[in-house]
Amino acid sequence: MIIEQFDPLRGEVFQVLDERGRPRPDLEPRLAAAELQHIYSLMILTRTADQKALKLQRQGRLGTYAPGLGQEACQVGTAFGLQREDWAFPYFRDMGLFLTLGYPLADYYLYWMGNEAGLRTPEGLNLFPLAIPVASQIPHSVGAGLGARLQKKPIAVVCTFGDGATSEGDFHEALNFAGVFRTPNVFVCYNNQWAISTPRARQTAAATIAQKATAYGFPGVAVDGNDVLAVLAVVREALDRARRGEGPTFIEAVTYRMGHHTTSDDAGKYRTEAEVKEWEKKDPLLRFRAYLKAKGLWDQSFENDLLDRTAKEVEEAVAKAESVPPPSPDEIFAHTFKDMPPQLREQLAELKKPPQEGHS
Amino acid sequence: MIATMAQALNQALAGEMARDSRVIVLGEDVGLDGGVFRITEGLIQKFGADRVLDTPLAESGIVGAAIGLAAFGLRPVAEIQFLGFIYPAFNQIISHAARLRNRTRGRFTVPLVIRTPYGAGVKALEHHSESTEALFCQIPGLTVVVPSTPYEAKGLLIASIRSEDPVIFLEPSRLYRAEKQDIPEELYELPLRRARLVREGRDLTLIAWGAMIPLALKASELADKAGLSVELLDLRTLAPLDEAAVLASAGKTGRVLIVQEAPRNCGLAAELVALLAEKAMLSLRAPVLRVTGQDITVPLPKSEDFYYVNPERVWSGIQRLMEF
Numbered sequence: 001m002i003i004e005q006f007d008p009l010r011g012e013v014f015q016v017l018d019e020r021g022r023p024r025p026d027l028e029p030r031l032a033a034a035e036l037q038h039i040y041s042l043m044i045l046t047r048t049a050d051q052k053a054l055k056l057q058r059q060g061r062l063g064t065y066a067p068g069l070g071q072e073a074c075q076v077g078t079a080f081g082l083q084r085e086d087w088a089f090p091y092f093r094d095m096g097l098f099l100t101l102g103y104p105l106a107d108y109y110l111y112w113m114g115n116e117a118g119l120r121t122p123e124g125l126n127l128f129p130l131a132i133p134v135a136s137q138i139p140h141s142v143g144a145g146l147g148a149r150l151q152k153k154p155i156a157v158v159c160t161f162g163d164g165a166t167s168e169g170d171f172h173e174a175l176n177f178a179g180v181f182r183t184p185n186v187f188v189c190y191n192n193q194w195a196i197s198t199p200r201a202r203q204t205a206a207a208t209i210a211q212k213a214t215a216y217g218f219p220g221v222a223v224d225g226n227d228v229l230a231v232l233a234v235v236r237e238a239l240d241r242a243r244r245g246e247g248p249t250f251i252e253a254v255t256y257r258m259g260h261h262t263t264s265d266d267a268g269k270y271r272t273e274a275e276v277k278e279w280e281k282k283d284p285l286l287r288f289r290a291y292l293k294a295k296g297l298w299d300q301s302f303e304n305d306l307l308d309r310t311a312k313e314v315e316e317a318v319a320k321a322e323s324v325p326p327p328s329p330d331e332i333f334a335h336t337f338k339d340m341p342p343q344l345r346e347q348l349a350e351l352k353k354p355p356q357e358g359h360s
Numbered sequence: 361m362i363a364t365m366a367q368a369l370n371q372a373l374a375g376e377m378a379r380d381s382r383v384i385v386l387g388e389d390v391g392l393d394g395g396v397f398r399i400t401e402g403l404i405q406k407f408g409a410d411r412v413l414d415t416p417l418a419e420s421g422i423v424g425a426a427i428g429l430a431a432f433g434l435r436p437v438a439e440i441q442f443l444g445f446i447y448p449a450f451n452q453i454i455s456h457a458a459r460l461r462n463r464t465r466g467r468f469t470v471p472l473v474i475r476t477p478y479g480a481g482v483k484a485l486e487h488h489s490e491s492t493e494a495l496f497c498q499i500p501g502l503t504v505v506v507p508s509t510p511y512e513a514k515g516l517l518i519a520s521i522r523s524e525d526p527v528i529f530l531e532p533s534r535l536y537r538a539e540k541q542d543i544p545e546e547l548y549e550l551p552l553r554r555a556r557l558v559r560e561g562r563d564l565t566l567i568a569w570g571a572m573i574p575l576a577l578k579a580s581e582l583a584d585k586a587g588l589s590v591e592l593l594d595l596r597t598l599a600p601l602d603e604a605a606v607l608a609s610a611g612k613t614g615r616v617l618i619v620q621e622a623p624r625n626c627g628l629a630a631e632l633v634a635l636l637a638e639k640a641m642l643s644l645r646a647p648v649l650r651v652t653g654q655d656i657t658v659p660l661p662k663s664e665d666f667y668y669v670n671p672e673r674v675w676s677g678i679q680r681l682m683e684f
Contacts, residue, residue: 087432089428116462116463116464116465117465119463119464119465120464120465120466120467121464121467121468123467128431128468129460129463129464129468131456132455133451133455133456136424136451136452136455136456138424139420139421139423139424139425139427139428139452140424140425140427140428140431140456141428142421142424142425142428143424143425143426143427143428143429143430143431143432143436144428144429144431144432145428146413146425146428146429147428147429147432147433147434148432150384150410150411150434151433151434169420169448170420170421170424170451170452173416173418173420173421173424174421174424174425176416176418176421177415177416177418177421177425180415180416181413331465334466335461335462335465335466336461336462336500336501337461337501337503337525337600338461338469338523338524338525341553341600342600342603342604343600343601343603344600
């Protein structure tokens with residue numbers, strides 16, 4: 001059992017693939033060839049769609065955007081372990097999680113283009129809208145976990161957030177609740193080392209983030225967040241624990257935010273190029289590709305074919321998102337309450353009234 | 361059956377929990393202790409610890425978890441021990457409870473009631489006496505409800521629990537045991553978003569809510585003796601406001617006095633004045649006046665009376681209104 005074996009208090013970090021993609025045979029998860037290739041294709045899709053979002057933003061076709069470059073293994077690895085009945089409560093830098101769970105890319109773009117319709121999760125998908133206020137989604141995930149426990153549903157609930165979130169009060173309140181009520185929650189902290197300009201060392205004096213779980217009365221484990229197999233293995237184990245009623249688990253996925261915080265940020269102001277270069281060597285895609293290649297599951301023609309298909313899929317999603325008209329006045333008023341009160345109806349009517357000509 | 365407001369609220373909770381297994385209660389000391397005001401007394405014995413949850417002492421955690429519970433399909437009723445302690449939960453209330461329906465275009469909703477005692481006049485400690493209801497009234501998506509009698513409390517709480525939208529249910533602690541009333545034993549709903557005409561009159565309208573209703577009634581009796589006919593409107597739902605009821609009464613009497621326990625600045629009374637200025641100008645025979653709390657921190661019990669609205673201040677407001 002990974003969670004019991006790897007002790008964050010001793011500084012241990014679970015890893016399956018080293019930086020050159022060589023696996024520890026005893027820890028390699030049992031996955032079919034097609035599954036491994038699928039995971040890789042999800043990571044490629046995430047990176048391609050993420051890069052495309054940056055281009056769209058520069059062209060003025062998409063609003064401020066929080067890129068996820070470098071975090072593909074965390075995002076895809078976490079989501080890949082979930083089952084259909086499980087719930088997920090993501091944060092704002094989590095495109096790979098959305099895409100892995102089957103969220104339409106066009107909708108994801110649509111939201112960042114400035115249309116709330118993109119936040120409407122398709123029916124049958126237990127995925128909460130991404131949370132912007134940092135850490136505020138963690139209590140929601142615990143509420144859902146508590147609901148599942150009270151209704152005796154054998155499901156698990158995953159919640160993702162960054163290292164900055166661990167300084168918020170909601171992080172503490174939520175994890176404390178989870179421990180007290182033994183909810184079926186899996187908390188995955190993508191420790192990407194930076195919260196805008198604030199480094200990880202300014203978030204906590206603790207040696208690791210994973211060790212915080214100890215004080216809440218449940219296990220914490222650190223994992224190499226750029227190793228998709230390691231993330232998947234540890235998340236799966238934690239989800240199984242949750243489904244068996246053994247309570248919550250905290251996972252610190254150690255990774256790096258390769259890009260700026262958002263398109264409005266300039267990371268060059270506060271971190272060194274050398275640091276970024278160091279992390280480039282640990283690129284989650286390169287590492288996983290090397291692993292697949294060694295297994296005979298990847299070659300250049302596979303890559304070319306995949307990149308072609310992915311580019312097409314992304315372009316189609318962009319076209320679809322851009323074809324959606326802006327929400328009408330009716331639409332922006334319709335969902336404030338279940339039934340619209342008279343004052344909203346009056347404001348809506350006022351808004352829809354054609355401008356009067358010759359007004360002096 | 362004869363009941364205080366505290367008992368009426370307890371009946372509403374017990375009745376709704378018996379009727380709908382999705383209804384659960386959570387908060388600090390709501391279980392064996394029955395809540396510090398005993399509103400949840402006996403519920404844990406009837407419904408068990410899985411439906412009456414004593415939580416850690418964490419207001420944001422309570423409301424945040426309740427949002428998750430509601431979105432997951434339950435009907436949580438969260439108790440915040442005093443309104444003065446709700447502020448750590450503000451982010452959850454404003455950024456999530458109020459807007460989840462809109463930001464997911466109705467895919468996820470928050471059928472959640474947050475109950476909390478509030479208001480001055482019970483000689484309480486610091487932070488236990490404020491009336492900050494207006495803070496919630498400005499948030500789109502929130503329904504803010506304040507009962508004023510045992511009968512009202514039961515029917516309004518039941519309606520709030522059955523509402524598909526988040527409700528901030530403010531219970532005037534001064535009224536918990538102030539009055540006993542004969543109320544129906546069965547479950548009944550009183551409509552949200554509808555004001556209640558407490559008494560009809562011709563000469564002027566008093567608009568009030570919560571603990572100001574009994575004061576306004578006393579002031580009305582003083583006015584009766586002076587030969588004035590006072591109409592009294594109990595708002596019941598502060599947001600979204602029953603504008604039609606306010607305008608109808610103002611249109612009838614032409615004189616309006618608003619009685620508000622909260623400080624004057626940016627209180628709900630200011631919104632009512634604006635509403636009347638915009639939509640009732642030609643019916644008004646006098647400026648709309650306010651009798652309110654002071655724009656100061658609520659004093660501790662020794663000098664609380666300087667702060668608090670009393671029937672004499674309301675009566676003097678009525679006289680100013682009539683002399684215009």
